[in-house]
Amino acid sequence: MKVPFVDLKTQYLNYKDEIDRAIQNVIDATAFVRGPFVQKFENDFARFYGAKNCISTANGTDSLYIAMRMFGIGAGDEVITTASTWISTSETITQTGATPVFVDIDEYYTIDTNKIEEKITEKTRAIIPVHLYGQMCDMPAIMALAEKYNLKVIEDCAQSHISELRGIRAGLWGDCGSFSFYPGKNLGAYGDAGCLITNSDDLATDCHRYSNHGALVKHIHDVEGINSRMDGIQAAVLSVKVKYLQAWTDARIKAANLYRKLLSGIEEVHLPPVRPESTHTYHVFGILIEQRDELQQFLRDKEVFTQIHYPTAIPYMPAYRRFGATKADYPEAYKVQKTELSLPIYPEITEEQIEYTCDMIRSFFS
């Protein structure tokens, strides 16, 4: 049996007619950038998500950058984020002219809220919590710190569409939520796409203007902005797919629960804990395992394809050599980089594929 790490093809084939029609409609209308299909998706996503405003962007990296710029973050400022994330989170901080300040992770693989306060200085302007793998950060603690120190909170929800904590979805806790619709994300387009959600109308208008060359009305440039627009084809695909996001998320949770059941009792496997009162949406199902590299190779030989999220924690990347981080600075992130293994998970994965994967893991240890 073959178990790919992701399978975007099966999903496409399951909805082929609907998606093909949606794409054809955009071409027939020649509504290629922004326009009616993008507006429709913004409305669809805002309504589905329960947010007042959705502002589409070209990708999830730009969404983070735009939000920070709209908060006036720039040179001389500091922005706090997690040591364990995708580089978009930190590179956009640098792009604004600000300095990223990293905090180690907790046992849920998200920013350790007990270690944030010691990193706050006079220059700190914002916190970017990342709901990594689909797991919610400790948002009540983060919001309390933000209130105390008057900081903006930009939630990086690229991996956590419709994750929830205490009944409140990712992206609705902070000042805004930043989303990616990269094809492999839980809600993925057929190319690059992203958005911001916010309940602030003023922030929404600012983001909308800035992402479209500083213009709300064609040829009237109130400010200089950037070109970060969603295209019609991505929007049309996303409007189809958003209708199935809840069902796909339920399927991911079911798959994760089957992994838990079948892997429980293997002493060497540390299963991912779920934060109390939260819904984990399993963009990634990551186990921790000492013999990670050997197991990954073993599984590859059995045609079970896994990945590592991430082989190098952000502060240890060559790109951040200037900060001179040592292992002792981010011990938990370092442990995850050495031992994390992401098992195949997607809505279309079959019980047989999960059983086979778990059988192979079991046989590796016996």
Ligand SMILES: *Cc1c(COP(=O)(O)O)cnc(C)c1O
């Ligand atoms: C994917 C991702 C992004 C960036 O999204 P793009 O749409 O690829 O630009 C940002 N942050 C995290 C945590 C991500 O996983």
